[in-house]
Amino acid sequence: MCKSDPVTLFQLGISLSGVHMKAFNLYTLTRVRDSVNFSMLAQALSGRTWHKAFSAHETASLCALVDGLVPLLSEKGEEWVRFLDGFYFSYTIEHISKEFDLLKLSADADCVLNIELKSESIEEDRIRKQLEQNRYYLSHIARTILSYTYVMETDTLYFLNDHGYLGVSSFEDLVSALQRPVLQTFVEENIQEWFRAQDYLISPVANPEKLLTGRYFLTNQQADFRRQILELLTGDGQTADYPAYTGDNDIKPKQEGKEKSADDPSCADDSDTKPGQEEKEPENGGPAVTPVISLTGSAGTGKTLLLFDLAIALSKKKKVLFLHGGPLREGHRIIDQRLHKVTVLSGTESADTIPEVSAGTEYSSAQAARAPQTCKTIKKGTSPECDFLQEKNIREFQYILVDEANRFMSGTLENLLVRSAEFGIPCIFSYDPHSILGQIPPMEDAEAVIARHETLRLELSGNIRINRPIFSFLRTLFHQKDRAGHVNYDCIDVLYAGNRREEKLLTDYYLKKGYILLNGSRGRGILRSEDLISREYDRVLMVLDHRFYYDESLHLCADGTRGAAIAPLYEGLSRAREKLCLLVVDNPELFSQILAIREL
Structure with missing residues (x-):
């Protein structure tokens, strides 16, 4: 009998809502000033499929920004409202919870206007650090980045230049930015296609x-x-x-073939504190913990x-x-x-x-x-x-x-x-x-x-490596009762091979498409769980054969256990970042059960 706790397998608390958004005109949104209707209108204009409630402070700060721009923009002719077109409001990059208050991307995304909103005064250093961090994310897609922060309490605009200098700006300067010819055509929808979490989230061992x-x-x-x-x-x-x-000087320049030695002066502790001395003495006079x-x-x-x-x-x-x-x-x-x-x-x-394993190859623990x-x-x-x-x-x-x-x-x-x-x-x-x-x-x-x-x-508690459809699919794969509702599984292929000859044809085909084969029959891609630690791959292919089945509680099992075969299967599947292929071999009942997940 196979038993498992369905909660502890994937207890990550990730929302599986879509992130498809449309750009819209800020003037149209800010005609509404109460936060409830503001939130409803923001959802309608942006095309969000889920409701996001904006606070009174968030509502007021955006309205105050637009109110400061309107008198200057209205001097630019009868069609001045169009300069407020093309903004994404409160966009968050998937997986990493990185949010931007306002973004406008030129049509080729080579120029980006970013405006952050603050209802109350904060230290200028915090403003600078946020804009610098934003520029890091935006630099992956744009060569020109215009970075502003608006503080409603003081009615002040700040601008961060390309050299990291933060200074007080003006509404006139922001109006000039809005009028830039490159920003008159813009990315109108699907902003998420320009931002891949994989570009920002690193594996420290792989990178x-x-x-x-x-x-x-x-x-x-x-x-x-x-x-x-x-x-x-x-x-x-x-x-x-x-x-x-x-600001640290403790990282060595690139060196080839040179290893640290305990006698290396650079490894010496420059502190007079011995182990344990840095601890604070407890107030009750007892032994330090x-x-x-x-x-x-x-x-x-x-x-x-x-x-x-x-x-x-x-x-x-x-x-x-x-x-x-x-x-x-x-x-x-x-x-x-x-x-x-x-x-x-x-x-x-x-x-x-x-050693590393490149795309289009089989993994072998013999390596x-x-x-x-x-x-x-x-x-x-x-x-x-x-x-x-x-x-x-x-x-x-x-x-x-x-x-x-x-x-x-x-x-x-x-x-x-x-x-x-x-x-x-x-x-x-x-x-x-x-x-x-x-x-x-x-x-x-x-x-x-x-x-x-x-x-x-x-x-x-938040999965930042596996994309959300794969996360949802794996959750249901290991326990069929744990379903997340309708999810687009276009990044997941579920295939069937009636025999080993068909298996080889299909695995070879997917290897040529850039997949990594992490397991298979007859020793192909045999893996050990420990060999996959700290690894990740864009495309993963794994094989499920006659050993795998669902028990009466709909938990995935293999040979009556949850260990020897299930453990490396989980380790391998959870390495996938972008695409996943499961090939079921000579096990029609299992294939129909897994395919049902794909077709939910």
Whole structure:
């Protein structure tokens, strides 16, 4: 009998509403001044399929902006209203919750006008940082970016130039921007086609250069958790606004073939504080409690990015040990070499670096076995899993960060926690308690060990890697009762092969279309769950054969279990970012059940 908790598999809280929007004229919207009717009219004009309630302050600030423009625009001729055409109001990029108050894109999107609205006065530094962040997102599509912020309370316009200088602007200047010839034709609908979350959301291991040069941003939730963690560990929640590298000189230039050494002066701790001394004494005079933080979340919620961001921030003044619960990849090696005070180690039996797999190829776990050993351990002669627990080694660090923590043996975690507490070294453990892999006893044991020691638990709840149709499809695939209603599944193919010959023809066809085959019959693309950690692919192809079926509670099972076959299936499918293909082989009943999801 196969059992599973249907809630904990995909408990991410993502809205599956569409984001198709139309541009509209701001003058038409601002003729309505009460927030209720304003919200209803905004929905009608924008073509949103869901209702968004705007507050009285949001309504008033947009109306005040337009009121300030009208007298100047009306001097431009009888057709002045057209200069307020083409705006998207309160647009949010999918997956990453990045919102823009007002956007206007030229027809080729080469020029963008961005206006942010504030009802009350705020610090100019906050205005500058928001506009700079907006420019980062917009720079992926436009060469010319016009960045303004309007503050209703003071009736003030600010403008951020191309060199990052923020200054007070004027309504006359904004009117000139609105009159630019390039903005007289504009993107009228489907703005979402210009913004791909994949362009902004990085995998730090797959894109180490972007991590190391700060070309990434955190979601609001990630940034909030970052602040809480740094406040707890350092007393300063604002320790280096992310990206954490900004203004830091602890990132090495590109170097080939050079590894860190414990004798490297650049790795020396420049603080006089020893492990444990940075902790505050408790008010009651009792023993200090060493922080143990659990950072949890399902696949694709951005745990690893946040953990590496924290490692960089903490390494500004202290040395950080970053332990990974699987084999190391080339990206780990690069990060390990380039960060002065961050040491990246594998906590598994092998310190091999796993090679990348390119589109249009089959994955094979044999590739991992052939990989060269490029990442060091601190002390030679012992396995990495035991090595980092040596007293001499662990005391070199002031912080320990553990990624994929529930893949460690429970005994190893217990020893690590005891040692870190003994020397006053705070730990952060990142893992996925919601995936079906959590049903495997060794992982449940590891999570229980962490839970017994944790002093703070934070859960990331928004999936930022998997696109929403794929997320919805996977949720229903693993439990047919967990349905999200009507979703457009155009990015998902469900195919059938009656025998292995047909399977090979179809898999070869999809490989030529740029898909990655992650599993199959006769050993094609055989994978191990641990080999897929920190990986992601644009297009994924996976095979389900006669072993798979739905039990009486409509949970997907294989060979009567939820482990050996289901776990790597989930790991593989959750790697897909853009497109997914499921090929069912010689299992007509399963095919009809899965196809029914596709046709919902």
